Amino acid sequence: MITQQQSVVAPNALKPKTTKLGINLAIAYSVFAAAVVGTFAGKSFAPNGFELVVANHYDLWFCVGLALVGWVFRSVGGHKGAIITMTILSCFIILTLNQGQLVRYLSLSALLFSMGMYGMGQSRNAVRVLISIELMLNAVNLNLIAFSRYVDPIQLKGQLFAIFVLTVAAAEAAVGLAIVLQLYRNTSTVDMNRFNLLKW
Amino acid sequence: MSYDNLTALLSLPVMETWMFYVLSALAICLGVGVLHDRVVIRSGFILIGVFGTIAGFFLLLSAQFLAMAQIMIYAVAITLVVVIALMLTNPRLEAERTAEPDDDNMPAMAKFFASCKRNMTLWISAFSFITLYVAISGENRWPVAGLPVAKDQVKVIGEALTTTYSIPFEFSSVLLLAALMGAIMIAKNEPLHDPDEEPKKAIEDSKTQENNLALTR
Structure with a gap:
C-alpha cells in the first residue's frame, strides 16, 4: 500500500494529486451508484423485487461497509487499484447476492468481459x-x-x-x-x- | 476425502455460494491486477492466477475435463507464449502519456466532460456491463433445467466430438496446423535482401558503369 505521508507535509504538492485522485474516485463511485441503480432496475422486472431487496438489506449494509472501507483507503491516500477493486467487488456482490446461480455466473462472466474490453481499449x-x-x-x-x-x-x-x-x-x-x-x-x-x- | 464426497459437498447450495464468492473475489482482484499493473511481465504472471481461478469455476460447475484443459492450455501454454513474447519484445514504452493539466479555472462541467473524454473506454465498458447485467438478470429468464449433472461427462463429450461434431473437430485440427505454420512463418526472422542477389547486383552495376564509360568515350 502506497501511503503519501510526504505529500501531507507539503500541502502545495498535494493539490494536483488530490484533484486527479478525486476525479478517479468520483468515476469509481459514480459507477458504483450506476450499479446500484441498475440493480433496482433489474429487480423491478421481477415481481416483488423491490420488497425482496428491502427485506434482506444485509447485503446493502455489507456494500455500504465496503464503500466505507474504500473511503478510509482514500483518506489514508491508498492505492488507486485497491479502491477500484473494492468498488468492483462490492458492485458485483450487491448485484448477484439475491440472484439465482446461473445469473451469478453470467454476471461474473459479463464483468470479466467488460474488464477485458476496458483493457483492450485502454492499454x-x-x-x-x-x-x-x-x-x-x-x-x-x-x-x-x-x-x-x-x-x-x-x-x-x-x-x-x-x-x-x-x-x-x-x-x-x-x-x-x-x-x-x-x-x-x-x-x-x-x-x-x-x-x-x-x-x- | 474421496472425490464423490467432494462433489456432494460442493453441490450443496450454501457451499457452492461460498466457493463462488471466494473464487470470484480472487478472479476480480487478479483481473484488476492484470489490467492495472504497470509492469507488463508481472501482469503476464498474474494471468496464470486468473486462468487458475477460472479453472476453479469450471470445477465448481462440474466440468472436470474442461478444467484440466483450461489449466493445460491457458494457464500453462498461452501464458508461457505471452511471457516469451514479452521477453522478446521490449515492453518499456517510450514516454508515459503526458497527463493533461487540470485547469483550476475550468468550470466543473468542463472538468467533468474532460475526464469523461479521457476515460471513454472506462465508461463504455461500465455501460456495457450494466446493459449486460440488466439483460441477464431477472427471474425465470433462463430455462434452468433442474437435472443433475451427467456422471460420464468425458464419454458424452468424446462421443459428440467423434460423431456429431466430427467435421468441426477435423477443421479445428486443420486450423491449428495452419495457425502453427503461419505463426512460425510470420515470426521467423528472415533477412530483407537475399544474400545471393548482392553480388549479382554489384556485377550489373559494374557492367552499366562500363557501358556508360564506353558511351562517353
Whole structure:
C-alpha cells in the first residue's frame, strides 16, 4: 500500500494529486451508484423485487461497509487499484447476492468481459491488448460452461462449444504474438499508438 | 476425502455460494491486477492466477475435463507464449502519456466532460456491463433445467466430438496446423535482401558503369 505521508507535509504538492485522485474516485463511485441503480432496475422486472431487496438489506449494509472501507483507503491516500477493486467487488456482490446461480455466473462472466474490453481499449502495450483478449475469451468460456451446467446438463453442448473456443484461442494467441513480434522487429516498439504503418 | 464426497459437498447450495464468492473475489482482484499493473511481465504472471481461478469455476460447475484443459492450455501454454513474447519484445514504452493539466479555472462541467473524454473506454465498458447485467438478470429468464449433472461427462463429450461434431473437430485440427505454420512463418526472422542477389547486383552495376564509360568515350 502506497501511503503519501510526504505529500501531507507539503500541502502545495498535494493539490494536483488530490484533484486527479478525486476525479478517479468520483468515476469509481459514480459507477458504483450506476450499479446500484441498475440493480433496482433489474429487480423491478421481477415481481416483488423491490420488497425482496428491502427485506434482506444485509447485503446493502455489507456494500455500504465496503464503500466505507474504500473511503478510509482514500483518506489514508491508498492505492488507486485497491479502491477500484473494492468498488468492483462490492458492485458485483450487491448485484448477484439475491440472484439465482446461473445469473451469478453470467454476471461474473459479463464483468470479466467488460474488464477485458476496458483493457483492450485502454492499454498501450500490444501484448497487454492480447492478454485482455484472452481474458474476454475466458469470460465467454465461463458463460458457455455455466449454460451447459444449468440449462443443458445432459448433452453438454456448451462444453463442446467451449472446447472449440479453446482451440481458436490457442491459435489466436500464437498468430497474434507472432504478429506482435514481427511488428516489433519492423518498428522496434510495442506501443499501440505508434503502429501507424497503414496510415495514409 | 474421496472425490464423490467432494462433489456432494460442493453441490450443496450454501457451499457452492461460498466457493463462488471466494473464487470470484480472487478472479476480480487478479483481473484488476492484470489490467492495472504497470509492469507488463508481472501482469503476464498474474494471468496464470486468473486462468487458475477460472479453472476453479469450471470445477465448481462440474466440468472436470474442461478444467484440466483450461489449466493445460491457458494457464500453462498461452501464458508461457505471452511471457516469451514479452521477453522478446521490449515492453518499456517510450514516454508515459503526458497527463493533461487540470485547469483550476475550468468550470466543473468542463472538468467533468474532460475526464469523461479521457476515460471513454472506462465508461463504455461500465455501460456495457450494466446493459449486460440488466439483460441477464431477472427471474425465470433462463430455462434452468433442474437435472443433475451427467456422471460420464468425458464419454458424452468424446462421443459428440467423434460423431456429431466430427467435421468441426477435423477443421479445428486443420486450423491449428495452419495457425502453427503461419505463426512460425510470420515470426521467423528472415533477412530483407537475399544474400545471393548482392553480388549479382554489384556485377550489373559494374557492367552499366562500363557501358556508360564506353558511351562517353
